[in-house]
Amino acid sequence: MAKRPRVTRPGAAKIADVARLAGVSVATVSRTLARPEVVIEETRTRVLAAVRETGYTPNISARNLRVRKTMVVLVAVPDIANTFFAEVLEGIDDTLSAAGYGLIIANLAGSPEKEARYVDLVCAGQVDGVLLLCGHVMRSPNRDLRDARVPLVAACEYISGESFPQVTIDNIGTASEAVRHLVELGHRSIAYLSGPKSNILEQQRFAGYRQALQGTGIAVDEGLILRGDFTFRTGVDAGRALLGLKPAARPTALFAANDEMAIGLIKTVHAAGLQVPKDLSVVGFDGIAYSNYCEPTLTTVVQPRRDLGATAAAELIALMTTGRAPIRKGTQLPAKLILRDSTCRPPA
Amino acid sequence: MAKRPRVTRPGAAKIADVARLAGVSVATVSRTLARPEVVIEETRTRVLAAVRETGYTPNISARNLRVRKTMVVLVAVPDIANTFFAEVLEGIDDTLSAAGYGLIIANLAGSPEKEARYVDLVCAGQVDGVLLLCGHVMRSPNRDLRDARVPLVAACEYISGESFPQVTIDNIGTASEAVRHLVELGHRSIAYLSGPKSNILEQQRFAGYRQALQGTGIAVDEGLILRGDFTFRTGVDAGRALLGLKPAARPTALFAANDEMAIGLIKTVHAAGLQVPKDLSVVGFDGIAYSNYCEPTLTTVVQPRRDLGATAAAELIALMTTGRAPIRKGTQLPAKLILRDSTCRPPA
DNA sequence: ATGCCGGATGTAATCGATTACATTTTCATC
DNA sequence: GATGAAAATGTAATCGATTACATCCGGCAT
The missing domain is CATH 3.40.50.2300 (Response regulator)
Structure with missing residues (x-):
């Protein structure tokens, strides 16, 4: 049987490859991508050409490791099959994904085991922030979401006695x-x-x-x-x-x-x-x-619903980027009584 | 003004800290956590004690970087507010999160920009696999999901002419x-x-x-x-x-x-x-x-619905772990006609 | 000519884990 | 007690990016 040849991973163009092809250092490549204005025109075009040619995309794990960010937020939902939350999620998703964040949806579904798993995930630093739609601060047997030093925002269901931003209605x-x-x-x-x-x-x-x-x-x-x-x-x-x-x-x-x-x-x-x-x-x-x-x-x-989600997401983004600074602790959005066909004057 | 003291990041206990405290090498700590059976009883208890004391949890970015995995899968949904998909998602979530995978929900919502963003995410190696509920292979202006060498599984909506596993009904x-x-x-x-x-x-x-x-x-x-x-x-x-x-x-x-x-x-x-x-x-x-x-x-x-999701998730897990090997290319689950009150004999 | 300044780029340390390989320890056997 | 295999542990390379700091270079004032 022929010896299996060392397979050269196909997809993986790394920053060093781009650098070599463009005839510059890795630092220059990284800078070209992150802050194009600090690199002169000519190098920049050379680097960008090399990027295109190699099909390079940065390895996110490596970047995250270096900059200590994940660009992912977790949102805890009591029950994803509930249409109310589904629409709140849409608002969250719009705002967050436009800002470049990924979304992990934690469908609690009344299961403490699941909840604990997600708490561990957050404590392990897997996410940059958490959005709580579940009316309580998530816990696991040994710890609590507050132990993970991660920005929190609650929405829809008010959580009393907490100091993080909350977005609800009256x-x-x-x-x-x-x-x-x-x-x-x-x-x-x-x-x-x-x-x-x-x-x-x-x-x-x-x-x-x-x-x-x-x-x-x-x-x-x-x-x-x-x-x-x-x-x-x-x-x-x-x-x-x-x-x-x-x-x-x-x-x-x-x-x-x-x-x-x-x-x-x-x-x-x-x-x-x-x-x-x-x-x-x-x-x-x-x-x-x-x-x-x-x-x-x-x-x-x-x-x-959408707006509740979008607003909460925006507050979380603010918290995550500015480090601190809750804009307002309690935001209330307007809800409206809509008159339809299920009400009328009582029978005489 | 007082010089700002170098803040010692509080949450971060790293593997080296554990190793020092337990009086062993980092390799031993890593092994204790990954394959406890290869380390003798006595060291193991010492290491585990140190883990508990320091509150250590592995940094996932670092691990992912090293082992080239992310433990995250992306699921593409046409519209998250549609209750049909919400319940399929529940099945997916059950199976995947039990196997330790995180879930990124790509809510396509008919937006090509969003779709493109997610394609880039996948191509950048951010996820280990993709579940398509959207009836087509996701594309961006420059590329296609197949360019990312990542396992794919489709469910609910059959995608014709493709060779990856599909889970649907008849x-x-x-x-x-x-x-x-x-x-x-x-x-x-x-x-x-x-x-x-x-x-x-x-x-x-x-x-x-x-x-x-x-x-x-x-x-x-x-x-x-x-x-x-x-x-x-x-x-x-x-x-x-x-x-x-x-x-x-x-x-x-x-x-x-x-x-x-x-x-x-x-x-x-x-x-x-x-x-x-x-x-x-x-x-x-x-x-x-x-x-x-x-x-x-x-x-x-x-x-x-749940079962469609769960089965598709299971096939994806198989694909991701065994590397190759689509179990069956087309799985069909039974759907059932349920007789309720909206049908009867025609008027005579 | 000299020195200095600042802009462009390069060098190498760093993030925190995993793991191949090297080394040490243990212990059964002769 | 010597020997060698197997078991346990340690050392250090590695994953792929970011970025502090070092270096180089051209131009301008003296």
């Missing part, structure tokens, strides 16, 4: 506005469909609900508070619970802590013959794409 | 099965709502539609072919077009090339007073989560 205010809309339509009996109690968004949206009622003197009725966990399925369950109430005790309107649950609930009560909005007005929260497809289309608080 | 067969279901219910006038003509999935699903009709002697009626581009909006438009037909010419059933369009169409015809499925049976394709939430729930071909 959940309390807009939730309150949504409920006020129902009150103004004339509703006096307004149910609330909650998220998981421990979730910060749930707490804020519920606070908005209470606040709106307070202003009008309507008491918060514990019997009108339905429990869910932000998923479609619990919306369906809540719909059944609502149908179980004696007709006299039934609310004429409902505010759901997010769209998915609202849609699940509507589907259920429809199947039982109750009409939305004629018999029951429903308001959601988030403004997911589907809220505009479902039947009836959903009155909801539309979050600026 | 689009023709299942589309045909879906239409056959309508025929078996007794429909004789079955419309087709298409995707963009140039798309391979569209071509295959349309082929399935024709094939099913051929078997039964029903002719393909050009007047019953509605054009769309896979988006909800064009589904709505197609619904209007359908309503514009004279009642006598209206089909009793429709097969849509994907779920989003089917749902848009149903919404439109409902608004006009047509009942689905009583007046019109509808079958979709993909089985997105929403197909089970909408009203009526959609009879559709459910693709094994």
